[in-house]
Amino acid sequence: MGSAVGLAVGRGTGPELATVFTRTVEKFGLLYETEIGVARSPRIYHSYHSLMADGGTARIRRLTEEDAGHYEQFCRAQAALGTTAVFRTAMNAQSLYLVRERLQxxxxxxxxxxxxxxxxxxxxxxxxxxxxxxxxxxxxxxxxxxxxxxxxxxxxxxxxxxxxxxxxxxxxxxxxxxxxxxxxxxxxxxxxxxxxxxxxxxxxxxxxxxxxxxxxxxxxxxxxxxxxxxxxxxxxxxxxxxxxxxxQENRYTENVHLHPDVAGLSEYQTVHGSADDLAGRDLVNPVATLRAAAAIVEHHAHCPGAVRAMELALDDLRGRGILTADRGGRHSTTAVVDELLDVLAAHHLDGEHFAGSR
Incomplete structure (x- = not known):
């Protein structure tokens, strides 16, 4: 049975974390032998840092409203298609709060x-x-x-x-x-x-x-x-x-929209922000994104046991010191994710931690 999830990407480290998310979802799809499509919003949404880079109150107000309007319509369109989960990286708070107000x-x-x-x-x-x-x-x-x-x-x-x-x-x-x-x-x-x-x-x-x-x-x-x-x-x-x-760098949260037009649509996000100072440097901590991906595929894409499998894989990496610098390690984002996906695959082949998978 196939499933689809949404993906919305902000500036800063958003593009890097979007890659982490899609790679992880694809890996779970392979391990569970299920098709999980990722519908990505075509707009890259601003962070506060990117809005301030060029300055100007009128420009910031205009772009804030444009981002809010676009993201609101993306959520509405995904809900209309029957999508029940969107993963969103950090974006400018003012745009985001406008959407949250409108979609309750x-x-x-x-x-x-x-x-x-x-x-x-x-x-x-x-x-x-x-x-x-x-x-x-x-x-x-x-x-x-x-x-x-x-x-x-x-x-x-x-x-x-x-x-x-x-x-x-x-x-x-x-x-x-x-x-x-x-x-x-x-x-x-x-x-x-x-x-x-x-x-x-x-x-x-x-x-x-x-x-x-x-x-x-x-x-x-x-x-x-x-x-x-x-x-x-x-x-x-x-x-x-x-x-x-x-x-907070290791945590994700779930936002649930109560407006009847988007009822049943949940948005998952990392708790940490856009970390613009780390953008493009392959240094951002991927743990919150990895956990969010596991929660989404378990609860919205028919992959029972994915959350437990992810936690055990993260424990494995932590035990071997395969961590980004903010957690005391010396590994890049890509190196951590590469190793984690290999651990997930190895556990799957051993028949461990993947209740319900074939």
């Missing part, structure tokens, strides 16, 4: 400790990271919106995702981290009503209160945090470090 996106991440799991559902569809800019000499005014219907949609998604994460068990605690004191009590009112109607205890907290509680009390076994984008964007690297001893 949430970002999902699970942080695991030996004794607990933290499920973070980040509201990307509204709030301080969304909105439009207007300019007059010496002043930029940014206008954004909070919406009751969007809040309801985000909470409903988070509760359903928690049920999938912990089948048969309820979260021990559900926190909502928003700057609600700035909203005239409206968000308070909405959350109380949603909480009562759904029969769940939603604790609406200021972001600094959430931080204090996590530091003071740690994590219950199952914690769900529904958050404004601005809190989670800043805190993600801290949560990874404190609770999982992980680094």
């Amino acid at each position: 996106a949430v970002k999902v991440d699970v942080i695991t400790t030996p004794a607990a799991e933290l499920l973070v559902v980040r509201d990307e569809a509204q709030g301080f990271y969304t909105g439009e800019n207007s300019h007059r000499p010496g002043v930029v005014t940014r206008t954004m919106t909070f919406d009751r219907a969007i809040t309801e949609k985000v909470v409903a998604f988070a509760l359903e995702r928690a049920r999938r994460q912990w089948p048969g068990q309820r979260p021990d605690r559900i926190l909502m981290a928003y700057k609600f004191h700035l909203l005239d009590g409206a968000l308070d009112e909405w959350v109380r009503e949603i909480s009562a109607r759904r029969g769940v205890d939603l604790e609406l907290c200021q972001p600094d209160t959430v931080n204090r509680n996590l530091i003071e009390h740690g994590l219950p076994a199952r914690t769900l945090v529904i958050s404004g984008n601005e809190w989670a964007d800043i805190m993600h690297v801290v949560l990874l470090d404190r609770f999982a001893s992980e680094r």
Whole structure:
């Protein structure tokens, strides 16, 4: 059975990571004897660095909107074709946030400790990271919106995702981290009503209160945090470090679009940015992209066991010191990927770690 996934590429190290992604998907397709097509967007999207290279506010605004419009239409077209996953390398945040607002996106991440799991559902569809800019000499005014219907949609998604994460068990605690004191009590009112109607205890907290509680009390076994984008964007690297001893350079996340026009389309991304200073030097850490590729083929392209196979292959490379410089090694991006794909093939031939493959 064939499958298709989308691919969107930004500047900086995007082209190099796109090669890592396509090579990995092709390898899994061969190992699982399944055809996995990769539909690549024809546009190379700007990074912030590439936008600033030539400067000019009017030009930046124009290119930002062009990138956002193009990427939004690419996502809509992929969803219309029945594609359920897109891998995107880093692109300029302002363009990306416009698309997330228009397609009503949430970002999902699970942080695991030996004794607990933290499920973070980040509201990307509204709030301080969304909105439009207007300019007059010496002043930029940014206008954004909070919406009751969007809040309801985000909470409903988070509760359903928690049920999938912990089948048969309820979260021990559900926190909502928003700057609600700035909203005239409206968000308070909405959350109380949603909480009562759904029969769940939603604790609406200021972001600094959430931080204090996590530091003071740690994590219950199952914690769900529904958050404004601005809190989670800043805190993600801290949560990874404190609770999982992980680094963002090795992580990917999943964005799910809730707009009915693109329902069912997930976007996977590396947590790290475009790393323009490393572009074209064959030095970028490929681990986040490799993990994203494995997750996509397992969950969207009929390759059961791909995630576990990838983790074991990465463990193999780490044990032998085959790492990029940022992880303490001396190997290029290409050398790491070459070796990893060979390890995947060797494990497959040995009949290991590829449940469901032939």
